Amino acid sequence: MTDRTSKSILPGGTRARRSLYWQYLVEPYLYLSPAIFLIGIVMMIPLIIGISYSFQSIELLKPFDTGWVGLENYQKLWSDRKFWLALENTFWWTFWSISFQFLLGLGLAMLLTTQFYGKKLFQALVFLPWAVPTFLSALTWAWLFNPVIGPLPHWMASLGILSEPYNIMGDPNLAMWGPIVANIWFGVPFFAITLLAALQSIPNDMYEAAEIDGASAWQVFTKITLPFLAPMIAITVMLRTIWIANFADLIYVMTGGGPANSTQIVSSYIFTTAFRKLDFGYASAIAVALLFILLTYAVFLLWLRKKLVKT
Amino acid sequence: MTVARSKPILTAGKYAALLAYLTFALFPLYWLLKIAITPDQLIFSEGTTLWPSSLTLDNFRTVLFQTDFLYYFGNSLYVSLGTAAATTLIAAGAGYAFSRFDFGGKKIIIAIMLITQMFPLLMIIAPIYKMVASLGLLNSLTSLIVVYTAFNIPFATFLMQSFFDGIPKDLEEAAMMDGCSRFQALRKVIFPLTLPGLGATLGFVFTAAWSELLFALMLISKNEAMTFPVGLLTFVSKFSVDWGQMMAAGVLALIPSCLFFIFIQRYLVQGLTSGAVKG
Numbered sequence: 001m002t003d004r005t006s007k008s009i010l011p012g013g014t015r016a017r018r019s020l021y022w023q024y025l026v027e028p029y030l031y032l033s034p035a036i037f038l039i040g041i042v043m044m045i046p047l048i049i050g051i052s053y054s055f056q057s058i059e060l061l062k063p064f065d066t067g068w069v070g071l072e073n074y075q076k077l078w079s080d081r082k083f084w085l086a087l088e089n090t091f092w093w094t095f096w097s098i099s100f101q102f103l104l105g106l107g108l109a110m111l112l113t114t115q116f117y118g119k120k121l122f123q124a125l126v127f128l129p130w131a132v133p134t135f136l137s138a139l140t141w142a143w144l145f146n147p148v149i150g151p152l153p154h155w156m157a158s159l160g161i162l163s164e165p166y167n168i169m170g171d172p173n174l175a176m177w178g179p180i181v182a183n184i185w186f187g188v189p190f191f192a193i194t195l196l197a198a199l200q201s202i203p204n205d206m207y208e209a210a211e212i213d214g215a216s217a218w219q220v221f222t223k224i225t226l227p228f229l230a231p232m233i234a235i236t237v238m239l240r241t242i243w244i245a246n247f248a249d250l251i252y253v254m255t256g257g258g259p260a261n262s263t264q265i266v267s268s269y270i271f272t273t274a275f276r277k278l279d280f281g282y283a284s285a286i287a288v289a290l291l292f293i294l295l296t297y298a299v300f301l302l303w304l305r306k307k308l309v310k311t
Numbered sequence: 312m313t314v315a316r317s318k319p320i321l322t323a324g325k326y327a328a329l330l331a332y333l334t335f336a337l338f339p340l341y342w343l344l345k346i347a348i349t350p351d352q353l354i355f356s357e358g359t360t361l362w363p364s365s366l367t368l369d370n371f372r373t374v375l376f377q378t379d380f381l382y383y384f385g386n387s388l389y390v391s392l393g394t395a396a397a398t399t400l401i402a403a404g405a406g407y408a409f410s411r412f413d414f415g416g417k418k419i420i421i422a423i424m425l426i427t428q429m430f431p432l433l434m435i436i437a438p439i440y441k442m443v444a445s446l447g448l449l450n451s452l453t454s455l456i457v458v459y460t461a462f463n464i465p466f467a468t469f470l471m472q473s474f475f476d477g478i479p480k481d482l483e484e485a486a487m488m489d490g491c492s493r494f495q496a497l498r499k500v501i502f503p504l505t506l507p508g509l510g511a512t513l514g515f516v517f518t519a520a521w522s523e524l525l526f527a528l529m530l531i532s533k534n535e536a537m538t539f540p541v542g543l544l545t546f547v548s549k550f551s552v553d554w555g556q557m558m559a560a561g562v563l564a565l566i567p568s569c570l571f572f573i574f575i576q577r578y579l580v581q582g583l584t585s586g587a588v589k590g
Contacts, residue, residue: 025414025415027412027493028408028412028414028417029408029414031404031405031407031408031412032404032405032408032420034401034404034405035401035402035404035405035464036405036420038401038457038460038461038464039423039424039427039461039464041461042439042457042458042460042461042462043427043435043461043462044423044427045438046435046438046439046442047430047434047435047438049438049441049442050434050435050437050438053437053438058437104332107328107332108332111325111328111329111332114325116325116326116329122329122333124573125333125336125337126332126333126336127336127572128336128337128340128569128572128573129336129339129340130572131518131568131569131571131572131573132340132522132565132568132569133518133521133522133539133540133564133565133568134522134524134540135522135524135540135543135544136522136540136543136561136564136565139543139547139557140339140340140342140343140561141339143342143343143346143554143558144339144342147359148354148355148554149346149354149554150342150359151342151359151361154359185335185336185339188335188336189336239428239429242429246431246432246433248525249524249525252524252525253524253544267431267433270431270433270434270436271433271436271525274433274436274437274440274529275436275525275528275529280438280440280441283436283437284434284437284438287431287433287434288434290431290434291430291434294429294430294431298429
């Protein structure tokens with residue numbers, strides 16, 4: 001860049017302005033344009049189209065019945081009992097998944113900051129579930145819960161949790177635990193990795209000072225580790241909550257939303273409506289509702305975080 | 312921590328916890344492998360024992376040579392590698408711009424990228440289906456690559472940015488003083504230093520593309536163009552009783568992503584750490 005400006009014969013002022021213009025407007029966008037272009041075409045434009053779909057009737061199975069319908073899809077949504085059930089299911093699905101993922105992930109990250117024999121191998125193996133393709137995690141756990149080829153029903157029966165070894169994913173009261181367990185298994189490594197990264201960035205002299213002062217392990221954890229991790233935890237939990245609430249793959253593969261919609265969450269309901277019924281208008285209305293709920297949640301959490309940081 | 316060294320009970324507890332985590336992480340995968348190598352006639356009598364009385368590789372042989380498995384595998388490999396390469400290249404550019412330039416509109420672009428991480432991707436499944444259909448690109452693997460690339464760019468960009476942030480600015484400034492253009496400096500000085508970062512991003516995107524299911528289900532319906540997840544799901548419904556074959560196919564599907572992952576997971580923690588230090 002220096003050679004370019006020095007070669008030009010323009011007077012000093014213009015040259016500086018030109019260089020500023022180049023550096024401020026043109027050069028960064030040369031590096032950014034492919035990313036912006038793709039995100040625009042594949043994500044932002046469809047997003048806008050998707051919102052507009054929610055005000056239309058678009059059913060691929062009824063090609064002559066398309067057109068603007070105003071708020072009809074939303075009215076239908078309001079009185080759709082399946083949607084409210086799915087909303088409730090989404091809450092429990094997300095709540096239990098994130099709670100266990102976070103606690104187990106934190107435990108694992110803390111263990112990984114200590115020294116022990118074979119740590120590198122341990123770390124690689126224990127993070128492995130994250131690399132397992134989602135559809136395969138789903139199938140694997142579905143098989144584990146199957147009494148014909150899976151051990152879990154038999155174990156649960158002999159522990160007295162189940163009266164007899166049957167598939168809990170056929171029981172509307174318990175079915176949700178199938179995908180939740182699979183989700184915990186799949187998500188613990190993610191939390192462990194992010195929390196481990198955050199733990200490693202805590203300055204070591206803090207711990208040394210605490211040790212000199214004779215602090216107990218519990219004190220070190222609550223007075224140094226947690227406060228340091230708090231901002232990281234807040235942001236990770238928020239992003240992850242949203243991600244899990246949207247995460248339909250496991251449920252779609254393991255239970256397909258059944259039995260009797262007992263495991264249908266909002267995002268799997270969107271997918272079934274779009275994919276099975278090809279009702280794009282209604283699917284988009286559900287999606288907009290979900291987006292709105294998640295946005296409210298995110299804004300609330302950010303507001304909470306701001307308030308907590310201030311005091 | 313020195314606490315563990317001084318108290319044997321704590322040490323024992325720690326190793327018990329390590330063992331519990333390891334079992335939880337590996338048992339399902341062990342089971343997958345176990346059923347895959349159990350002979351068909353033993354599945355119903357010994358389906359739930361920890362170790363079958365005899366082993367076989369028949370299931371793998373059948374899956375490889377008598378089903379469309381290799382098709383699906385090849386399609387997935389093509390899509391995942393294509394996505395990983397395209398995403399990494401584009402995200403490296405974007406990450407570099409975020410790391411090194413202060414420019415007009417930077418905040419807005421970062422905000423848009425963050426938003427794309429938050430809204431339900433399923434929200435755009437219907438519009439994308441219609442767009443792809445109207446271009447006549449249904450059942451085309453290229454359309455999958457384009458869609459996956461866009462989905463992965465935001466996260467990959469942030470990842471690359473944190474790697475670039477870890478490289479001192481002085482390095483390329485020195486090179487530029489010596490008469491390199493910025494792009495030359497990037498190529499000759501910075502590029503070799505970001506290789507771990509590029510590797511991590513490549514691996515991360517590869518695994519993500521390898522496991523994507525719902526968009527592939529929507530956009531692909533022809534058997535020849537099915538990626539592995541879609542293929543395996545139809546496999547499940549087609550041969551819903553042949554457990555051994557399905558699990559053998561599952562084991563084979565696991566191999567590429569696990570290989571990638573074992574290779575990259577160290578860099579991933581590294582990359583996230585440097586990002587965390589920054590702020």
